[in-house]
Amino acid sequence: MKPAAFTYFAPSSLDQAVSLLADHAPEAKPLAGGQSLIPLINFRLAESRYLIDLNRISELSYIREADGTIAIGAMTRQFEAERSELVSRTIPLLTEALRFTGHPTIRHRGTVGGALAHADPAAELPAVAVALGAELVARGPAGTRTIPAGEFFLGPLSTALAPDELLVEVRIPQLPPRAGWAFLELSRRHGDFAIVGVAAVITLAPDGRVERASLALCGAGPKPVRASRAEAALAGASPSQERFREAGEIAAQEIDPDSDLHASAYYRRRVATVLVRRALAEAHRRATEGR
Amino acid sequence: MATQAPARKWIGQSIPRVEDPRLLLGRGEYVTDLVLPGMVHAAILRSPLAHARIASIDASKARSLPGVLAVVTGREIKELTNPMPDFGPDPSKHTWWVLATDKVRYMGEPVAAVVATDRYIAEDACELIEVNYEPLPVVVDPVEAMKPGAPLVHEPLGTNVAYSRTFVFGDVERDFTEAEVVVRDHLRWHRSGAQPLETVGAVAQYNPATGMMTIYCNSVTFTFLLFLVANTLKIPSNKLNLIPCPAGGSFGSKFWAVRVPILAGMLAKLVGRPVKFVEDRIDNITTSDHHGSDRIYDVEMAAMRDGTLRSLRVKVVDDYGAYIQFGVGTHGNSLAQVVGPYKIKSVQYELYAVLTNKCQQGAYRGFGSEVTNWVVERMVDLVARELGMDPVEIRRKNFIQPHEFPYTIPTGNMYDSGNYPGVLEKALQLADYQGLREMQRRAREEGRYVGIGLISAQERSVFSSTEFWFWFDQPTGITSSPESVTLKMDPMGNITATLYSQAFWGQSPETMVAQVVAEEFDIDPSQVSVIYGGSAGGLPATGPGGSRFTIMVAGAIQGAARRIKEKMLKIASHKLEVAPEDLEFAEGKIRVRGTPERAMTLQEVAMLAYLFKLDLPPDIEESGLEADYTFDHPYTTMPAPDRKNLGVFYPFVGHACHIAAVEVDIETGQHTFLKYVAVHDAGTVVNPRSLNGQIIGGVAQGLGTAMYEQYVYSPDGQLLTGSYMDYLIPTAMEVPKVEIGHQETPSPFTPYGIKGAGEGGRMMTPAVVSAAIEDALAPFGVRVNEVPITPEKILRWIEEAQAPRP
Amino acid sequence: MADMHAIRVTVNGLPYEATVESRLLLADFLRDHLGLVGTHLGCEHGVCGACTVILNGRTVRSCLVFAVQADGAQIMTVEGLARDSQFHPLQEAFRDKQGLQCGFCTPGMLMRAYEFLQENPNPTEEEIREAIAGNLCRCTGYQFIVEAIQDAAARMAVASR
Structure with a gap:
């Protein structure tokens, strides 16, 4: 099981990378952490004539606060984000979701941007990006553009990025005060991709009602699914197990899961109902008790 | 029944394993580590289809790729080789070649092999081979495969039922007629496999001048049958x-795994250079020739109202895949302990061995007996449920x-x-069974679903080879399975001890040999070293399989040691002027009984034996201290x-009780596992720590079979679990902590x-996990009759149990 | 023409220079080019963890890194664990607790445990299980590996006192 031949570039700047990609697209593929791409290359399922390795572009690796959002460079390793004090203080949902992303050794190499741009519908980070209303910053020959997470993911392994565009940054809004969060996931084994995963945030109004709820699921369709009807049903409601149960049932109707080897669509829906309820309850608990 | 165990110095000690230091340094010397001068590399092209005629193969592009030395396809294979060795029921009607010849019969079946200067180029060349397949109808469901008109896997056979027969042992009719309770169930055991982390590999070297074929490989067994491998390679047996070579795990899957060494040998002869062929993971999953049992059962168990078990009627359809290399030997394992530890009087066993478009079965830890344990324990639990008995009470x-004891079961074993x-x-004590039941009661009050499973089952060890042929009326097979040293x-x-049937496979052959030799001579185990001998000029040996190795090697060592000791006693007797019977081996010496200061060191005696023949009495015929011993099956x-009694074929029978508590x-x-207890009786234990390691490792594999692992084929014969992304081996987070107890009978x-004890863990765990899950779901009346038990199946079972019945 | 690249790496403290094809996996480079065959390939698709090595201070799957990507890197493999033929305390603990059977997963397991104990010198059983969950072992059922890592932690605490 050995890769087919390819031509390898290791640009040291983003400008070089963008220009190499422009020169060789669509036969070129950017290589980030490689934890999803290289298995496909080893299986000879993803054959690219050109690989443009982003690992030497140090300017793409950072985590910083900017205008109420946290900006994470695309080549930031997942474990760096997982251990970032800034991230755990401002977007703890991401910290929690990262612990479900493979295993530590995978996260050492895997990048935040890679997990987003790979757009696996069962992956955790895309669901988090959607739930939190992140913005993804792309850079191509024509310059930089910003894509809302809700418009970034198009389908399995498919995004709004053009073949000559690179994902360079994700901007995630900080959780507001009185917000609680939870990421829950069901997988066959520890560290596996989700059968279903739920990212939930509840923001409470000062009177204890739900001011706003955000819910996104992975493993629930061809791309991360935002459960907007369930969110709407929660907005303004008095939080209770009953409300959370209803939200779970609404969310299960909003998702569009597939049947595969590990679970049927039916099972995914049933489990989504449960996980949404539990995630909301946990998010509410955290919102109430403080983090 | 307390019997005084004989005082032993080394047997029974958890000495650190002799094998471990080199492994911890990364110097395991596995076959993939081996490099020979001029060595080149092979890869195979696997069939993407489950069933298709090979209309044409064009390898010209592959052959012209720089770095490629040779491409062999099924077109050439009949000139280069004879058919593969096959112990199946009628090999001439389901002939097996090292590469597919006229058609492919399962996804992954090798259709071509490439030799190139490196593995990357060999795989590049595989991609350039153009095969024109004419798809044929696929049959993957064994029940469908049995029906008239089903697509035939092997046309000359005229059917997909490679073997069928009904055996009746004892008066089944009467026992069922007299029974007060009869329970029935349909049980499904899906196929999984050993999946050692190291695949099968070989490096072959052929010397055209001498005609000598040397193959280094990690799957050497049955050295007395290797003439069959020579025949396939078209070379003289000598x-x-x-x-x-040491193996990175086998668990049965390297037992007589001869396709890889044969392929490497064939290619080495062809290209005139050493060839390395190591399966990659996809090869090993799709075409290892060693998938595990895949059985569909309809079972009836007869009992009396007081819980006395009377009889068992089994109908089993076993999906062997596209070939049937070992015949139905896996059901010999079943019949060895088909009544479990119970006094069941009679058994009917109706077997259908069916061919389908899947990888063929081979060996996997338990070799079919683990399935029987699961079936028997599932049925005993069903009787208990019917009668409202506690699982402990009925057992x-x-x-x-x-x-x-010795106790003869209805099949004759x-x-x-x-x-x-x-x-x-x-x-029960170790698990605090009453405490667990109390915990369960409290949990149920809180609306939690806690279940406790308890099973008691057998672990047969040391097969005799009759189980491979007693299926037929004409005796056609071998009767012993010797081991030599x-x-x-x-x-x-x-x-120095030389073994002949294997290298290190992950068990502890060197540790065990060192402990047994040390015991025999009363020396320190560090004075013993082990050589893994090649087959040429070697003694007959069978190798690991059916948990036979420790017993058989110990027997061979005892035999050889006796011969050496006799000679040494003669020498010492001469020198010390004491009758041999008044001498003893003790503390590295031969000394006079009762007068330990009169002694010679072993070194002094050995030196005489080697260098001073003329100083010795004339009845010592030759210099040196060396002995061979071939130990045949002891019983x-x-x-x-008439096959109403199969004879004794698997007689050293260990036993275990496992108790598991789970919450669903x-x-x-x-x-979630709350508790896991395993108490085993493996007879005398040689190295308790190693044995515990085998048990826990077996539990982990049994858990895989019970809850995670399955080779899933789609209706068109595509193997959907073709990688470790989808074939789910349990991690450290899934495997429970196992508390172990021993009894030594x-x-x-x-x-x-x-008694042999390498397979026990896996032979128990599917049964106990099934029982525990079923008990957790008892409030719903769920019956667990299928493994693997997935979360989705659990929800489905609950739903079905709650659905209104018509 | 094969796409070749000159690289320099330091492995277990020793510098190496080589020219490698871009598609060459780091695991194959270590094994076939440097002869460091202690790093094992079990699945070649990043699941089993047998090929785990330490790259610039962090464990990685060496089947999911191309050798060319390691240019300039510091690498540690199982061969770098023992010093002057003295076992590392981890190796001693694995031997004494029989934290291995066939030895095939062992080098990767040792590399992961080595890294983990540096981050968490006094781990609980549960933390160890989670830490090694990315390394499959088919022989041991993990229990003696967990015990060995706990034992190694104790040995290393004594050694550093």
Whole structure:
């Protein structure tokens, strides 16, 4: 099981990378952490004539606060984000979701941007990006553009990025005060991709009602699914197990899961109902008790 | 029943394993690590289709790729080789070649092999081979495959039923007629496999001048049958030398795994250079020739109202895949312990071995007996449920009692010894069974679903080869499965043991040999070293399989040691002027009984034996201290001509009781282990720590079979679990902590009373996990009749149990 | 023409220079070019963890890194664990607790445990299980590996006192 031949570039700047990609697209593929791409290359399922390795572009690796959002460079390793004090203080949902992303050794190499741009519908980070209303910053020959997470993911392994565009940054809004969060996931084994995963945030109004709820699921369709009807049903409601149960049932109707080897669509829906309820309850608990 | 165990110095000690230091340094010397001068690399092209005629193959592009030395396709294979060795029912009607010739019969079947200067180029060349397949109808469901008109996997056979027969042992009719309770169930055991982390590999070297074929490989077994491999390679039997390499795990899957060494040998002869061929993971998953049992059961168990078990009727359809290399030997394993530890009087066994478009079965830890354990224990639990009995009570009531051994079961096999109530009591204590039941009661009050499973089952060990052929009326097969060793004490008094059937496979052959030799001579185990001998000029040996290795090697060592010791005693007797019977081996010396200061060191005696022949009495015929010994199966008998009694074929029978407590989340179907207890009786234990390691490792694999692992084929024969992304081996987070207890009931028939114990964990865990999950879901009345048990199945079972019945 | 690249790496403290094809996996480079065959390939698709090595201070799957990507890197493999033929305390603990059977997963397991104990010198059983969950072992059922890592932690605490 050995890769087919390819031509390898290791640009040291983003400008070089963008220009190499422009020169060789669509036969070129950017290589980030490689934890999803290289298995496909080893299986000879993803054959690219050109690989443009982003690992030497140090300017793409950072985590910083900017205008109420946290900006994470695309080549930031997942474990760096997982251990970032800034991230755990401002977007703890991401910290929690990262612990479900493979295993530590995978996260050492895997990048935040890679997990987003790979757009696996069962992956955790895309669901988090959607739930939190992140913005993804792309850079191509024509310059930089910003894509809302809700418009970034198009389908399995498919995004709004053009073949000559690179994902360079994700901007995630900080959780507001009185917000609680939870990421829950069901997988066959520890560290596996989700059968279903739920990212939930509840923001409470000062009177204890739900001011706003955000819910996104992975493993629930061809791309991360935002459960907007369930969110709407929660907005303004008095939080209770009953409300959370209803939200779970609404969310299960909003998702569009597939049947595969590990679970049927039916099972995914049933489990989504449960996980949404539990995630909301946990998010509410955290919102109430403080983090 | 306390018997005083003989005082032993080394047997029974958890000495650190001799094998480990080199492994910890990364110097395991696995076959993939081997490099020979001029060595080139092979890869295979696998069929993407499950069933298709090969209309044409064009390898010209592959052959012209720089770095490619040769491409072999099925078109050439009949010139280069004879058919593969095959112990199946009628090999001429389901002929197996090293590469597919006229058609492919399962996804992954090799259709071509490439040799190139490196593995990357070999795989590039595979991609350039153009195969024109004409798809044929696919049959993957064994029940469909049995029907008339089903697509035929092998046309000359005229059917997909490779073997069928109904055996009746004892008066089944009467036992069922007299029974007060009969329970029935349909049970499904899906196929999984050993999946050792190291695949099968070989490096072959052929010398055209001498005609000698040397193959280094990690799957050497049955050295007395290697003439069959030579035949496939079209070379004389005395020109083949298989040299065993350490293996990164086998669990059965390297047992007579000869396709890889044959392929490497064929290619080495063809290109005139050493060839390395190591399966990659996809090869190993799709075409290892060693998938595990895949069975569909309809079972009836007859009992009396007081819980007495009477009889068992089994109908089993086993999906063997596209070939049937070992015949139905896996059902010999079943029949060896088909009544479990219980006094069930009669058994009917109706077997259908069916061919389908899947990878063929081979060996996987248990070799079919693990399935029977699961079936018997599932049925005993069903009887208990029907009668409202506790699982402990029904087992206690039906156990064969300690004074009834040796005990002959209805099939004719013998259980040598045991103390099943003793094992049960130990397990109940270790698990605090009453405490677990109390915890369960409280949990149920809180609306939590906690279940406790308890099973008691057998672990047969040391097969005799009759189980591979007693299926047929005409005896056609071998009767012994010997194991040999050469022991040599050198002039310094150190000992080297040569084994002939394997290298290190992950068990502890060197540790075990060191402990047994040390025991025999009363020396330190560090004075013993082990050589893994090649097959050329080697002694007959069978290798690991059916948990036979420790007993058989210990027997061979005892035999060889006896010969060396006799000679040494003669020498010492001469020098010390004491009769040999007044001498003893003790503390590295030969000394006079009762006068320990009159002694010679082993080194002094050995030095005389090697260098001073003329100083020795004339009845010492030759210099040196070396002995060969071939140990045959210590207790086996021939089957009766009418096959109403199969004879003794698997007689050293260990036993275990496992208890598991689980909690099930009934909203998601996920589970958590709360407790896992395993008490085993493996007779005399050689190295307790190593044995515990085998048990826990077996539990982990059994858990895989019970809850995670399955080779899933789609209706069109595509293997959907073709990688470790989808074939789910349990991680450290899934495997529970196992609390272990032992009871030692020595076998009266084996060296030191040892029983084999390599497979026990996996032979118990599917049964106990099934019982625990079923017990957790008892409030719903769920019946667990299928493994693997997935979260989705759990939810489905709950739903089905709650659905209104028509 | 094969796409070749000159690289320099330091492995277990020793510098190496080589020219490698871009598609060459780091695991194959270590094994076939440097002869460091202690790093094992079990699945070649990043699941089993047998090929785990330490790259610039962090464990990685060496089947999911191309050798060319390691240019300039510091690498540690199982061969770098023992010093002057003295076992590392981890190796001693694995031997004494029989934290291995066939030895095939062992080098990767040792590399992961080595890294983990530096981050968490006094781990609980549960933390160890989670830490090694990315390394499959088919022989041991993990229990003696967990015990060995706990034992190693104790040995290393004594050694550093």
